[in-house]
Amino acid sequence: MLGFHRSHAPYTIASQRTALALCARVKTPLLPRRRCQHVRVLGVVEAGWPSPAEEELLDTMSFDEYLAPNKNASYILRVKGDSMIDAGIHPGDLVLVERTTHPRDGDIVIAEVDGEWTMKVFRQQGTRVWLDAANSAYAPIMPQQELTVIAVVRAVVRKYA
């Protein structure tokens, strides 16, 4: 099976090795001695498929890129009231907003009302603009003169513990 021609060949070789002090005979099993173990590891030989991780990960994005693609215009705010609760934005949440001067109908925006930031849904029909809350307890805000929208909400972050 091992390519020997005679059945006692392994014994002969083993005896020679033992004589050369390459193997130690401990009762029956044939063990290699330390001298044989001194093989230096020169690195790992790759077997099987090469890892695709490095190349595949080139095209993934970080949470930063995902939540704030336009980083230079992005800001964070802490939510205080419950006026957007039906939109899933709770008091204490962190909202990520992007400064812009051109909101679109239906965007959740940050506007300046009476010297405070307010977060509402921006509505525009024709030339008429107003702000809707996402909570039936709040009335829509109809601006008297002008409406200052400074940013559009891009993401809501709620971190537990």
Next chain:
Amino acid sequence: MAPILSLKSFPKAIIHIDADAFFASCEQARDPQLKGKPVVTGKERGIASAVSYEGKALGLKRGMSLQEIRRICPDVVHLPSDYETYSLYSARMLSIVRDYTNLVEAYSIDECFAEITGLRRPRRMSYQAIAATIKHDLEVKLGLTFSIGLAPSKVVAKIASKWQKPSGLTVISGRDLPQYLEKLSIGDVWGIGKQTASYLAQFKIRTALDFAERDEGWVRNHLTKPHQEIWHELRGQAVLSLETEEKQTYQSISKTKTFTPPSSDPAYVFGQLSKNIENACIKARRYHLVARKVFVFLRTHDFQHQGCELTLSRATAFPHEIVRLVGAHFHQVFQSDTRYRLTGVVLTQLVENTPLQLDLFDGPLNVEQLERVYDGIDRLDKRYGKHAVFLASSLPAMRKGQHTGERGEVAARKRQLFTGETERKRLGMPMLGEVK
């Protein structure tokens, strides 16, 4: 008289961007209640480090003391500085300008130069339109206003950005140069100090135009190279290049800190000094520098200064060695009947930290061991925050905050933490406060 200036309007197109009342504007952009009000930052220092335009209109100036500010304008909004937020805005300003050109020089926290030469064709815009686009982009994304100057050289671009503030865009082409220089006093030119201005006055040079019209031979005979360069720049010939590389090294490193209330306790004042020495050494080690000389000084409560310069036996960035030396000379500077409000240290004659800088008494082994100790300290600081490990001599200063009373107020961003943020580490994005 030599003809001033080139025929081309923009042999080079350089813009200088200056944020208007930067620190105060950052605060106003954050809080809509501050809009249109006189806002002053620097409360923790007891002075105005920036004044909003509303405050400037009332006569408030940078550097004014708290009492002076209150006297002129009782309802002023005085805020503690939030350098973390200002730095975020500053980095964004550079990043936005770099979207247009990679030749950007960060001149200071609120100013930069950018070269846009050759961008007319790819952008299909005039230089003025490019400058206006950058200005608009900055103002929309940051919510502050900027004053921009466009000119053929750095010195003239700086004149242009100052010409109309706030929110100005001033274009000075090569052709228009004389009419601007004519109205500008020579002392207001960037790089011309008081001494040079009075020296030039002897030769009947009063305006920038008087200077620019001198012939080259005269300038070469009478002035040093930096001023010769200004002469070229004023004539619209760009000779100063943009330094686009980040600062890699320092000539000197200084750390000063005020504290309130003023103290006459030698251990406390020395503790403050020791803390400054540690801070200066941390910075020196970060840039792989060692100092040969150290200058320490104290400021009394009535703004008198006392200091001394000391020479180290071996160039070092190990605070315990400097503290030991300073400690031996502290009594020469400190007077027990005086109250002090500030300590400062300047590390000078900085050289690259090469492995073997030994004196007669220090074996290489000792220095190597110390290098390992401080390497460990620096790594601990990185992980657990600055001053995770500090010298016992700094303890009196570390025990309590730098300021007590109203100057001890901390910036809003440091008080309003999000879940997961710590006192040491916060999200790297400016916060606009609370929204209802």
